[in-house]
Amino acid sequence: MTQTNRLNATFAALADPTRRAILARLARGEAGVLELAKPFSMSQPAISKHLLVLERAGLISRSRDRQRRPRRLAPKPLAEANGWLERYREFWEGNFQRLDALLDEMKFQEKTRKRHKR
Amino acid sequence: MTQTNRLNATFAALADPTRRAILARLARGEAGVLELAKPFSMSQPAISKHLLVLERAGLISRSRDRQRRPRRLAPKPLAEANGWLERYREFWEGNFQRLDALLDEMKFQEKTRKRHKR
Numbered sequence: 681m682t683q684t685n686r687l688n689a690t691f692a693a694l695a696d697p698t699r700r701a702i703l704a705r706l707a708r709g710e711a712g713v714l715e716l717a718k719p720f721s722m723s724q725p726a727i728s729k730h731l732l733v734l735e736r737a738g739l740i741s742r743s744r745d746r747q748r749r750p751r752r753l754a755p756k757p758l759a760e761a762n763g764w765l766e767r768y769r770e771f772w773e774g775n776f777q778r779l780d781a782l783l784d785e786m787k788f789q790e791k792t793r794k795r796h797k798r
Numbered sequence: 799m800t801q802t803n804r805l806n807a808t809f810a811a812l813a814d815p816t817r818r819a820i821l822a823r824l825a826r827g828e829a830g831v832l833e834l835a836k837p838f839s840m841s842q843p844a845i846s847k848h849l850l851v852l853e854r855a856g857l858i859s860r861s862r863d864r865q866r867r868p869r870r871l872a873p874k875p876l877a878e879a880n881g882w883l884e885r886y887r888e889f890w891e892g893n894f895q896r897l898d899a900l901l902d903e904m905k906f907q908e909k910t911r912k913r914h915k916r
């Protein structure tokens with residue numbers, strides 16, 4: 681897979697709340713399909729389909745235990761997606777900084793207004 | 799929109815390479831539809847469709863200039879997506895650290911092996 685295709689697959693996999701919840705569960709340790717299905721009112725095939733999407737995106741892997749085949753978090757694609765987003769950090773931080781400056785300016789004007797009232 | 803729906807929309811919007819390229823272009827400054835369409839061998843309606851997805855996800859906004867209606871980057875959803883990914887930072891960094899430790903161990907064994915050969 682090229683980096684472009686990996687990013688496509690990772691972001692598409694993350695666009696679903698059930699799949700994000702599965703990753704959150706696996707962050708606490710590996711788990712089998714039955715255990716992963718438990719918190720959701722979903723059939724096991726529906727969960728297996730979500731697991732397949734996560735597996736194809738490289739976000740989870742299967743452990744060696746042949747019987748349970750527990751899934752575990754494979755965090756590398758998350759690092760790559762994070763790397764893509766980090767390029768834009770200056771934009772959102774810049775925006776928040778501008779907002780902070782605006783709030784400071786408003787507070788200053790409020791103070792000045794009150795002082796003039798006295 | 800709830801935070802869950804916002805994350806769904808943001809990750810879905812980022813799952814397409816054309817949309818990611820449009821955001822990368824807008825990071826260099828606002829631009830109109832014609833200019834945004836130029837680097838892609840795509841019809842203007844196809845580009846407009848991508849812009850609509852980005853707009854619905856809150857990733858771009860339109861400037862006030864009524865005639866050109868240039869689009870600009872709205873980075874807040876990127877910050878939110880980044881925040882979600884950051885929770886997993888310890889996992890990918892942990893993994894790389896474990897890999898580093900493994901490589902150190904291999905180098906040490908290699909040295910020891912060479913020393914015993916002498």
